[in-house]
Amino acid sequence: QVHLVESGGGLVQAGGSLRLSCAASGPSIRTIVMGWFRQAPGKEREFVGAIGWSTGSTYYSDSANYRFTISRDNAKNTVYLQMDSLKPEDTAVYYCATGPTVWWTTTNSREYTTWGQGTQVTVSS
Numbered sequence: 001q002v003h004l005v006e007s008g009g010g011l012v013q014a015g016g017s018l019r020l021s022c023a024a025s026g027p028s029i030r031t032i033v034m035g036w037f038r039q040a041p042g043k044e045r046e047f048v049g050a051i052g053w054s055t056g057s058t059y060y061s062d063s064a065n066y067r068f069t070i071s072r073d074n075a076k077n078t079v080y081l082q083m084d085s086l087k088p089e090d091t092a093v094y095y096c097a098t099g100p101t102v103w104w105t106t107t108n109s110r111e112y113t114t115w116g117q118g119t120q121v122t123v124s125s
Helices: none
Strands: 003-007 010-013 018-025 033-039 046-052 058-060 068-073 078-083 092-098 119-124
Touching: 003 092, 018 033, 018 092, 018 119, 033 068, 046 068, 046 078, 058 068, 078 092
Parallel strands: 010 119
Antiparallel strands: 003 018, 018 078, 033 046, 033 092, 046 058, 068 078, 092 119
């Protein structure tokens, strides 16, 4: 089974940047799709973007497009979420996730079956 561990969250001012990491371990990780989600207090979990590990194909939500970039490092078995031009409304717990049937265009969190522990991102105004 794939195991995911996020890191890199923190406090940043509006307009700043953060890079989150998701380290993956387990069988066949180079064939998986890695999604990023976020959940703000009192809100539902929201799709941010995803990447197909083998192809590098990416897909983003409207709120993330042009500000966030997902990439992967095969040597480190790690996927990154680079977040630029951060806004206070980006404040949330961010999760990476995967699942056996998801594509990089899969936005429904219920289809992702393995989740990391989450990392808090707080953007101050």
